[in-house]
Amino acid sequence: MEARERIFKYQGLGNDFVVLDRRGSGEDIDAAASRWMCDRRLGIGGDGVLSLLPSDRGVARMVVHNADGSIAEMCGNGLRCAVKYLVDTSGTTPGHIDVETGAGVLTCFPSYGEGGVVGVDISMGPARLVAPNLPSGATGQPFLDAFVPGHPPLRAYAVSMGNPHMVLLDQPLEDASRMGPLLEVHPSWPDRTNVEFVRVDSDGLTVVVWERGCGLTQACGTGACASAVAAVLAKRLPADAWLRVTLPGATCASASPPTCPTSASVDRWPLSSRALSRFPRAGNLPRSSRPQVRTRRGRTHPRRRRRPVLPSARQRPALASWASRGRGGERNARARRGGPYAVRPGHHRRGDAGGGRLRSHRPPA
Incomplete structure (x- = not known):
């Protein structure tokens, strides 16, 4: 790179x-x-x-x-x-x-x-239904030996949209995270497969996709098309209408199911x-995406400006009393009595960084 x-x-x-x-x-x-x-x-x-x-x-x-x-x-x-x-x-x-x-x-x-x-x-x-290496040799027929340990045989459709898909109709959507990685490596697909968990609704499909090489995804265009093909083959939805396909990453999307899988389309989804x-x-x-910076103390955090620490309401009276008795307190007392005095900020001594010269002041008459 x-x-x-x-x-x-x-x-x-x-x-x-x-x-x-x-x-x-x-x-x-x-x-x-x-x-x-x-x-x-x-x-x-x-x-x-x-x-x-x-x-x-x-x-x-x-x-x-x-x-x-x-x-x-x-x-x-x-x-x-x-x-x-x-x-x-x-x-x-x-x-x-x-x-x-x-x-x-x-x-x-x-x-x-x-x-x-x-x-x-x-x-x-065109959507291809059965590849030569799948157990079902009849085009359009589902195969029934999708085996998952501890689970009864699954009714699945094998659909290829240029990439392989295993479509499971009426399978609980919440099973995707548990069963997806097991079905991805099903022996019927030597190169692994995408897995769609589909719920057939009255007006379309709700699909959760376990994507090959990635895991759970928010959306999958070929998965939406493969799910529509399987639903039409199972005669669960009409073959001459647009279907609504709801995915985790969108309110809804739509795919055009083929009469007999010869074509499919991905609708205009937001980009x-x-x-x-x-x-x-x-x-x-x-x-939030900028690289982290390492400080001299070894801590890692985003670069930011430090905010001054202000005294609390309980600390202010004590600080005021300390200031009147501390450095410069005698000069301030002399000033209140009406005499001349010299003022330098108490935290700036001669020779310190930022220190200033002594200035003579006389209170106004």
Whole structure:
């Protein structure tokens, strides 16, 4: 990683990514760099790193690095963030752009508002239902041997949106944190899988996603599409209408279910971005995100100005009495009697830092 590389942070529905524009150098980062950048304590923090490389088939080629250093074939929410970055930095407002991903070249349609791109509609392409290495060989049929220790067999759908998904309908959403890591490494997926826990509502779906290589996430675009495909296949929702997909990071989102999975779309969800300046400088970071400084005593804390310690109400009378009897007290008493006196602040002695010369004063007549 270059010492002065410009880094951006984008998020969609709370699903946040570090964006690196490497179309100039053409060099991708390694697994160690992606793990460090996604570390929320020691690095920048994020669910993944989006590395944008040169491409002959589109505006850029997007490589998705998971938080654990692995590479994902596709990320719908990450692609939306990448499209917003590409349009924001181009100075133009194209009607659509093509981006090369691990799942092929996808066409993206930005929508504009105040501040540039406010949403992206993506044609996700055909959804594949059963891969050759899965136990169910019949297209569209669920497989029933998703085994979790201490749990009865699970009814799951295998859906690929360019990346693998295991969709569990009517599974308690609170089980995601416990069962997600076990199902991620299910032997049917040698390269691991994303896991969706789906509750079918009257007007749509509520989904919690355990993302491969990342864990629980606030949102997942391909997971929303895969959940919609599974719900339509199970005949739980109509196949000719838009569905509302509620995710932890958003009030609601929507996905277009296919009649027979041939296409799917990610609707226009809110997006935002933030430039992180040239790392490791922190001039553009919010105060809470600035690097820590080490003091001479070895303590680590954000740099701040010390506030003066003022005496309390109970201490003020004693301090006033001490001042009248302390240094300069005799001169003050002489002044009250009407004689000449010399005044120097009691805490400034001759030779001390900040000390002043003696000044002769005579009380006014």
